[in-house]
Amino acid sequence: xxxxxxxxxxxxxxxxxxxxxxxxxxxxxxxxxxxxxxxxxxxxxxxxxxxxxxxxxxxxxxxxxxxxxxxxxxxxxxxxxxxxxxxxxxxxxxxxxxxxxxxxxxxxxxxxxxxxxxxxxxxxxxxxxxxxxxxxxxxxxxxxxxxxxxxxxxxxxxxxxxxxxxxxxxxxxxxxxxxxxxxxxxxxxxxxxxxxxxxxxxxxxxxxxxxxxxxxxxxxxxxxxxxxxxxxxxxxxxxxxxxxxxxxxxxxxxxxxxxxxxxxxxxxxxxxxxxxxxxxxxxxxxxxxxxxxxxxxxxxxxxxxxxxxxxxxxxxxxxxxxxxxxxxxxxxxxxxxxxxxxxxxxxxxxxxxxxxxxxxxxxxxxxxxxxxxxxxxxxxxxxxxxxxxx
Amino acid sequence: xxxxxxxxxxxxxxxxxxxxxxxxxxxxxxxxxxxxxxxxxxxxxxxxxxxxxxxxxxxxxxxxxxxxxxxxxxxxxxxxxxxxxxxxxxxxxxxxxxxxxxxxxxxxxxxxxxxxxxxxxxxxxxxxxxxxxxxxxxxxxxxxxxxxxxxxxxxxxxxxxxxxxxxxxxxxxxxxxxxxxxxxxxxxxxxxxxxxxxxxxxxxxxxxxxxxxxxxxxxxxxxxxxxxxxxxxxxxxxxxxxxxxxxxxxxxxxxxxxxxxxxxxxxxxxxxxxxxxxxxxxxxxxxxxxxxxxxxxxxxxxxxxxxxx
Numbered sequence: 001x002x003x004x005x006x007x008x009x010x011x012x013x014x015x016x017x018x019x020x021x022x023x024x025x026x027x028x029x030x031x032x033x034x035x036x037x038x039x040x041x042x043x044x045x046x047x048x049x050x051x052x053x054x055x056x057x058x059x060x061x062x063x064x065x066x067x068x069x070x071x072x073x074x075x076x077x078x079x080x081x082x083x084x085x086x087x088x089x090x091x092x093x094x095x096x097x098x099x100x101x102x103x104x105x106x107x108x109x110x111x112x113x114x115x116x117x118x119x120x121x122x123x124x125x126x127x128x129x130x131x132x133x134x135x136x137x138x139x140x141x142x143x144x145x146x147x148x149x150x151x152x153x154x155x156x157x158x159x160x161x162x163x164x165x166x167x168x169x170x171x172x173x174x175x176x177x178x179x180x181x182x183x184x185x186x187x188x189x190x191x192x193x194x195x196x197x198x199x200x201x202x203x204x205x206x207x208x209x210x211x212x213x214x215x216x217x218x219x220x221x222x223x224x225x226x227x228x229x230x231x232x233x234x235x236x237x238x239x240x241x242x243x244x245x246x247x248x249x250x251x252x253x254x255x256x257x258x259x260x261x262x263x264x265x266x267x268x269x270x271x272x273x274x275x276x277x278x279x280x281x282x283x284x285x286x287x288x289x290x291x292x293x294x295x296x297x298x299x300x301x302x303x304x305x306x307x308x309x310x311x312x313x314x315x316x317x318x319x320x321x322x323x324x325x326x327x328x329x330x331x332x333x334x335x336x337x338x339x340x341x342x343x344x345x346x347x348x349x350x351x352x353x354x355x356x357x358x359x360x361x362x363x364x365x366x367x368x369x370x371x372x373x374x375x376x377x378x379x380x381x382x383x384x385x386x387x388x389x390x
Numbered sequence: 391x392x393x394x395x396x397x398x399x400x401x402x403x404x405x406x407x408x409x410x411x412x413x414x415x416x417x418x419x420x421x422x423x424x425x426x427x428x429x430x431x432x433x434x435x436x437x438x439x440x441x442x443x444x445x446x447x448x449x450x451x452x453x454x455x456x457x458x459x460x461x462x463x464x465x466x467x468x469x470x471x472x473x474x475x476x477x478x479x480x481x482x483x484x485x486x487x488x489x490x491x492x493x494x495x496x497x498x499x500x501x502x503x504x505x506x507x508x509x510x511x512x513x514x515x516x517x518x519x520x521x522x523x524x525x526x527x528x529x530x531x532x533x534x535x536x537x538x539x540x541x542x543x544x545x546x547x548x549x550x551x552x553x554x555x556x557x558x559x560x561x562x563x564x565x566x567x568x569x570x571x572x573x574x575x576x577x578x579x580x581x582x583x584x585x586x587x588x589x590x591x592x593x594x595x596x597x598x599x600x601x602x603x604x605x606x607x608x609x610x611x612x613x614x615x616x617x618x619x620x621x622x623x624x625x626x627x628x629x630x631x632x633x634x635x636x637x638x639x640x641x642x643x644x645x646x647x648x649x650x651x652x653x654x655x656x657x658x659x660x661x662x663x664x665x666x667x668x669x670x671x672x673x674x675x676x677x678x679x680x681x682x683x684x685x686x687x688x689x690x691x692x693x694x695x696x697x698x699x
Contacts, residue, residue, distance in 0.1 A: 079420070229405075229579060230404075230405045230408050230409075232672065233405050233409075233671065233675055233678070234409060234629070234670060234671040234674055235629045235630060235632065235670075235674070238667060238670060239673075241636075241651075241655065242413060242416055242417075242426055242663070242667065243416070245416075245417075245420065245655055245658070245660075245663060246416050246417075246420050318530075322532055325534075326532065326534070326636075326637065329534050329637055330434065330636055330637060330640060330652050330655070331652075331655075331656060332655065342534075343533065345534060345538065346534075348538075349641065350540050352538065352541065352542055352546070353546060356542050358540070359538055359542065363535040363538065363539060366532060367530060367531045367532070367535055370530040370531065370532065371526075371530040374526070374529060375519075375532050
């Protein structure tokens with residue numbers, strides 16, 4: 001101990017490295033985060049969901065339009081159109097576009113802002129034509145043969161000058177002249193609210209129910225799980241339908257209906273986890289030290305089964321969004337004029353033949369959101385529990 | 391085997407009773423009676439109607455009557471369409487729903503399984519990525535979106551199929567496609583992952599080492615062992631095809647039970663809602679029982695008695 005030979009104190013050569021101290025092993029949380037960030041689709045999904053939430057809850061305030069204001073004169077406006085321009089004798093140019101499905105002309109400016117419906121002369125029902133006056137020029141809209149043509153007095157046809165985006169109504173308007181973009185954002189708000197709140201309700205009921213069943217075991221467990229089995233014999237959607245019939249449609253009742261049914265999956269998962277964990281030594285230790293069952297459950301068992309719980313939670317959100325839109329689609333969801341993705345889709349189906357663009361936005365929105373939550377769920381499952389990944 | 395089936399049937403009856411009770415009291419919790427409408431009925435007529443349908447009795451007596459009728463497979467009269475019984479409503483809708491539903495199940499098995507096998511055998515090559523990409527699409531897109539978009543593309547734009555109805559054999563394409571889309575995707579994903587797992591097993595190596603033909607290895611050793619999870623989901627598949635049919639039959643205007651159900655919801659025809667729910671529950675439980683029996687037949691290692699515990 002005392003004799004340390006002098007050469008031990010000698011300086012090391014400059015290029016010799018000391019054996020590096022291994023960095024502390026990453027914690028579970030760090031590992032999860034690393035694996036999640038490495039999963040590109042999941043990261044993109046998180047970004048998408050965050051943007052969607054921001055847009056849904058703040059977007060409507062930025063728009064000059066409201067979700068309920070109707071303007072029948074400007075109904076069924078498309079999001080982009082081919083503009084025409086007519087110059088009269090005084091050199092005044094009027095820009096407008098033709099809505100090919102209802103044969104109306106709408107005046108627009110050069111940037112694509114909507115100025116209003118153009119008033120035409122008397123419609124000639126038999127010849128299927130309508131004259132429009134622009135100063136000294138008369139333009140005739142001839143829709144006897146499709147596609148409709150715009151003809152000047154001298155017989156020359158007016159050609160479109162180019163495509164333009166609708167700057168006033170970015171996504172166009174619906175059959176009652178309401179702005180589709182704002183309705184879409186409100187729909188997102190409602191769909192997301194229903195999904196998050198209902199999922200939270202499911203989470204609490206499911207964790208509580210499954211936790212008790214798993215921890216108590218024996219007869220209590222058998223009876224509680226028999227009840228779950230009876231509930232899940234028929235599709236959960238059917239219960240939601242029945243509850244909606246009883247509650248009558250509305251935002252709160254759809255949250256209650258979804259929240260009171262979909263906890264059975266969560267209860268099953270939690271029970272399974274608890275059953276596996278409760279024979280662990282640390283639970284026995286806690287019990288020996290006199291911890292109450294409630295404390296063991298909330299402090300020891302549930303934190304250790306957090307992985308599967310979170311995965312189930314993220315999988316519950318898309319199914320809640322889906323059920324809500326499904327209910328709204330069959331007319332059991334939110335009450336008009338409120339919009340949700342389901343009711344927007346079903347409204348769009350009514351005008352599908354003439355205005356297919358109205359279907360595109362809600363359909364794309366719900367599909368993208370479902371994608372995002374599915375990818376996020378898959379990513380979280382892989383990150384939280386690598387053994388489960390396929 | 392027989393005791394197992396009897397056991398299960400007994401359990402089914404208990405479940406069915408629970409569902410009947412639940413729907414009965416739920417439907418009676420709805421404010422307003424079945425004859426409340428914009429046109430006020432004279433009190434005498436209302437009383438006569440209530441007496442005719444036994445609605446003047448105390449609720450427990452109505453409940454017992456209802457239970458008694460259900461035991462004789464009589465779901466009672468519709469409150470919205472005089473003279474129409476729920477049984478005849480179901481009988482009218484059943485063939486349509488059965489046809490589309492069966493075709494959808496066939497599609498799920500006949501397309502989902504082979505697609506999954508192709509994906510698994512070509513792991514990480516283009517057939518796999520293509521199938522998995524489509525399957526990811528199919529799992530995320532709601533059925534009503536598939537239905538409406540495919541109506542627009544195939545019926546309105548291309549004009550290959552009619553937009554609604556089943557008068558033409560081509561009319562079946564879109565409803566069946568929309569109904570089964572999700573489950574084809576789901577089953578192909580499941581088959582792929584399950585087959586990949588099986589392909590790694592030692593007995594597969596043994597079979598190859600014995601010099602068995604490739605097809606034989608795949609079918610006898612690989613597929614048979616990896617199809618068990620697929621069979622397990624077939625029960626839920628049937629269940630979800632039934633609920634899926636609410637929307638699909640609505641969109642395609644098919645006169646099936648799903649459409650009847652949605653119609654009776656919008657009409658607030660409470661006896662019809664109750665009757666169809668109970669009918670659904672009974673059919674589903676029967677289906678799940680059949681799937682469980684099929685399961686045992688496929689894999690004799692599974693003990694029936696364990697399944698009840």
